[in-house]
Amino acid sequence: MTALARPQPRILPGFSLSMGITLLFLCLIVLLPLSGLLWQLGQLGPGDYLRVMSSERVLAALRVTITAAAAATAINGVFGLILAWVLTRYRFPGRGLMDALVDLPFALPTAVAGIALVALYDRSGWVGQLLEPLGIQIAYTWWGIVIAMAFTSIPFAVRAIQPAIEELDRDEEQAALTLGATGRQMFFRVLLRPLLPSILTGIGLSFVRSLGEFGAVIFIAGNMPYETEIASLLILIRLDEFDYPAAAAVAGTLLALSLVLLVAINVMQNRLQSYLRSEG
Amino acid sequence: MSFEALDIHKSFGDTPILKGVSLSVAPGEFVALLGPSGSGKTTLLNIIAGLAHADRGRLVLDGRDITRLPAGKRRFGMVFQSYALFRHMTVAQNVAFGLKVMEGARRPPRERIAARVGELLEMVELPDLADRYPAQLSGGQRQRVAMARALAIDPQLLLMDEPFSALDAQVRQSLRGEVRALQKQAGVGAIMVTHDRAEAWALADRIAVMDHGRIVQFDTPDALRDDPATESVRSLVEGVA
């Protein structure tokens, strides 16, 4: 009856090696840089932080970023749902191509996306040409920012909603229809409610992605301070002026906003799912 | 080769799974671990195979303590419940694997490995399927490949975890006899985990009846029938005899 004194090694080999590689990489590539930002913020102090953040230009940049991201997210919420629905529920020629197109914004480098959108929406572009006689200008305005943000974040919305539609109970839809539910009632009661967690996740991810988008936006934005200057660009401008504290303050705010949103998405998803499950 | 497990204890968190289990296998003997699911039989087999650690207790092979020996050094052939065949290797590659990964001096030359694989496939009556992949085989064929793979390393002990559970009743019947014949032919001691008493009776020299982490009786099928230790063993026996 020997009691085993030494700690027992894990059965599958490679624990120490994979843990070592993973931790080394994460420390050098993720943790250390993040601590660099925290270190800079720590040196800043609350007074300086507030001074930086309350400047007109910073506030304007944050306002432009957040409102544009919200608008882009609204577009993606509607069209993301439609796209996800069409891709999961309908079979038609060209569906495979459509499915691949949804991922294109994810695969396309952001700088390429940026100049491509300008090429399309500026005065000589195919779409810009059509809109100009109507007095609508998209390139170099707030709307340009919205379009660029919507472009890069649409895959996030579609791919978050798709699995939920696949899981929807079709019998329930049929039952609702036979019980005389109108199309609208069915849409809200039977469809929207079970889809709600994933729709919120999709638009949440799409919003976070839009907040941080840089490459696609700066080409089409016009980058006028106070009007079409996004927060990420302002960070870069402060960096070029070697004003590291100001850059860190804006960056820290943007990062904190994204993190809070991500955590909120996670928590909300768990809560809503268990709530919907308990409702039966 | 004689094998002994002595006073094995194991718990997962606060739940005890094995509460002091002892078992012995004589050379060439076929032992069945019989019990309902949750009785701890698969955990015991994994501990013997070296795929789980016991909290307490010892494993002894021919007088040598192998408690802390890693799975690969025990040279126990194992047939997994779902066979765990390497899905991207052909049947021949599956069977040859244990020979190919042997350390330098012990590894047979390539022609010897090929000859041995041929021999084993002949033995399990699958000589024509050497180049198939596991996905192209029937359940019974997979089971035989798993047997051949386990026997290829000339094991000191053969371990089988519910080897027939994935097969339909007819194949199960015919394979039972074959497995017992293969084990006799190889002259190797065997431990088989099963929840099917007919299977245990048909194959085993001795049966260890397990319940709630203990072995309640460990004896020959005849002795279990004539002199059941507890009421539960008695009711178990009645169904078979």
Added chain:
Amino acid sequence: MAKPILIALALMFLAAMVLLPVVAIFDRAFAEGAGAYLAAIRDPETLAAIRLTIIAAMIVVPVNIVFGVAAAWLVARYRFWGRRALLILIELPFAMSPIVAGLCFLLIYGAYGPVGAALEPYGIQLMFNLIGIVLVSLFVTCPFVMREILPVLQVTGEAEEKAALTLGANGWQMFRHVVLPNISWGLAYGTVLTMARAMGEFGAVSVVSGAIRGRTMTLPLQIELLYNDYNATGAFAAATVLTLLALVTLVLRSVLNRFGPNREAHA
């Protein structure tokens, strides 16, 4: 009734938002004819940018493969304290603004950062050169390989690995003969994603590259430079190279989805 309307809506949206911009790239690149396009691609600065981009990717991709395989193995096969925190940390770069990411690197590895300042006396500079580009590229591509392998490992389970162990395989043999063939498709796709992203990253790289013409310009930075120089053909011609890379990525994705094994892991 609803079906044709919805399909039409979805098609119009995708065509206007996604397809047209990509077509526009090629339209502008060839606006002055194929000769001008080829000349723009052969421009020495553009070629230098392509070369630097490829060199950086050739360092980033193998490092990320080693990390991604190790991290996926760790998370899929072991339970340990801090496992969930580790997963969040790996996914974090996904959610960060590339500019913020670049800034983070500058603040720690730059001349004024603690690590950068400590290395400066030894003549080691980490930012505004190839090292800086490689470091931020590793950051932005961090989860890509791991994400593709993890579900495959979870679906295949440990049985084959344990079988290999009982047959006498050591850790390396088990990995080489059993694990690697099982994850090969996911690994291949993760590698392609990492490569595409490493070659296409713009924001984070623009913070740390220093943007020295012909020396630390990666292809996306070169596109910006040409564009701001009003060299439209040059910018769009360079953009076609990256666009083709993106299209190859997408083709591989659908090939993987349609023909690859372990399809359930990627669904």
